[in-house]
Amino acid sequence: MKKLNAVIFTLLAAVFILPVIATVALSFMVGGMPSMQGYADLLFDCFVFYPQFWNSVIYAAVITIVQLAVIIPCAFGFSQAQFKGKGALFVSYIVLMMMPLQVTILPNYIGLRDIGLIDTPLAIILPAIFSPFGVVVMHQYMKNIDSSIIEAARLETNSVVRIIITGVVPQIRVCIFAVVLFVFADCWNMVEQPMLFLKDDSLKTLSVFIANAGDFSGRVLFPAAVLFLIPVMILYMFFNEYLEKGLTLGELS
Amino acid sequence: MKRILIAFTVVFFSGMLVLTFTARSIHNASLPHISVSRVTMSEFPFEYIDESGNTQTGTAQKPAVTVEQYENGVYILYRAEVNGELRDFIRRAEMIPGQEYGGFVEVVSGLTFSDRIVVDSDRELCEGEVMVL
Numbered sequence: 001m002k003k004l005n006a007v008i009f010t011l012l013a014a015v016f017i018l019p020v021i022a023t024v025a026l027s028f029m030v031g032g033m034p035s036m037q038g039y040a041d042l043l044f045d046c047f048v049f050y051p052q053f054w055n056s057v058i059y060a061a062v063i064t065i066v067q068l069a070v071i072i073p074c075a076f077g078f079s080q081a082q083f084k085g086k087g088a089l090f091v092s093y094i095v096l097m098m099m100p101l102q103v104t105i106l107p108n109y110i111g112l113r114d115i116g117l118i119d120t121p122l123a124i125i126l127p128a129i130f131s132p133f134g135v136v137v138m139h140q141y142m143k144n145i146d147s148s149i150i151e152a153a154r155l156e157t158n159s160v161v162r163i164i165i166t167g168v169v170p171q172i173r174v175c176i177f178a179v180v181l182f183v184f185a186d187c188w189n190m191v192e193q194p195m196l197f198l199k200d201d202s203l204k205t206l207s208v209f210i211a212n213a214g215d216f217s218g219r220v221l222f223p224a225a226v227l228f229l230i231p232v233m234i235l236y237m238f239f240n241e242y243l244e245k246g247l248t249l250g251e252l253s
Numbered sequence: 254m255k256r257i258l259i260a261f262t263v264v265f266f267s268g269m270l271v272l273t274f275t276a277r278s279i280h281n282a283s284l285p286h287i288s289v290s291r292v293t294m295s296e297f298p299f300e301y302i303d304e305s306g307n308t309q310t311g312t313a314q315k316p317a318v319t320v321e322q323y324e325n326g327v328y329i330l331y332r333a334e335v336n337g338e339l340r341d342f343i344r345r346a347e348m349i350p351g352q353e354y355g356g357f358v359e360v361v362s363g364l365t366f367s368d369r370i371v372v373d374s375d376r377e378l379c380e381g382e383v384m385v386l
Contacts, residue, residue, distance in 0.1 A: 043272055043276055044276050044279055044280045044283075045280055045338070046334060046336040047276060047277055047280075047336070047337075047338065048336065048338065050269075050272070050273040050276065053273075054267060054269075054273065057266075085348075201337065209306035215336070215337060216336050216337060217336055220336070227269075230265060231265075233262070234258065234262050234265070237258050238258060
């Protein structure tokens with residue numbers, strides 16, 4: 001039975017990894033022959049690629065860092081503070097998290113247009129900072145942290161920020177890494193927001209470059225897809241050991 | 254393993270940073286560099302009969318290219334969008350020549366005054382090639 005399971009899961013894993021392998025293999029082929037011409041065309045003849053690559057890096061990094069600064073206190077508040085309507089507020093977070101992007105993107109657009117942020121980097125960064133996903137995951141994790149450490153920190157200081165930094169963050173380090181990975185990957189992959197909120201090509205992201213592959217020479221598509229994969233792969237390899245632990249509730253060191 | 258990963262990350266992002274600033278220069282260095290100008294006007298002689306019936310010779314300004322340009326092929330510069338940006342390309346003009354005089358060849362048709370033609374290049378030109386001005 002175990003062997004059968006192993007075979008089934010290996011086959012499933014192979015099915016999932018196949019598009020990635022095909023993308024990498026096709027990036028080294030031009031006209032059915034092995035060639036690096038696609039990479040040469042992308043790197044030395046397709047200059048729109050570079051600003052869009054760095055835009056993706058900057059947007060994803062800024063969103064991830066600022067989102068952490070928002071979600072940690074927010075999740076701490078949900079897990080530790082007692083206030084009226086806490087349950088209802090948390091349910092609204094979950095509902096918001098469950099909503100498909102297509103439902104929220106139009107209100108976001110209207111809001112950004114009315115405050116004059118359309119076609120600026122803030123149009124991408126600002127709505128993404130307040131994503132409920134990290135709050136929900138971190139709240140679930142924080143419910144199980146050692147409250148005696150927080151109590152001890154409270155005796156030393158009244159500052160909530162210091163309590164979070166000294167008493168909470170070290171305990172939820174694993175969860176932070178997992179959330180960083182998810183948030184970064186989510187921001188890295190976003191397509192609809194840059195397409196809708198940005199008109200200037202120099203502000204758009206690499207995901208838009210790949211989505212608009214028809215505008216470019218066909219040979220650059222697969223090399224661009226491979227380079228698009230690398231930053232997220234790097235981040236995953238840095239944090240993969242924390243991923244499972246971070247999403248497993250109550251598994252604290 | 255971690256060290257290899259850190260080294261790969263540094264190499265990848267450094268490489269991308271260096272390419273961001275140098276890729277265009279590398280690309281331009283591999284392309285022919287050309288100079289262009291508008292179609293020039295040159296004086297060409299023509300004969301006419303005056304009021305007393307004698308044949309006279311006069312001159313008229315007509316669009317022209319140099320004999321050397323005509324012999325090497327007249328290339329017109331045009332712009333087209335490739336890979337998300339406008340680039341300069343050349344195509345060979347199907348010019349019908351008129352008379353030759355003073356080192357110039359008259360353009361009967363195939364070129365207009367708005368055309369920018371290649372007057373100098375650092376290498377041999379090919380139809381449909383991308384150029385750097």
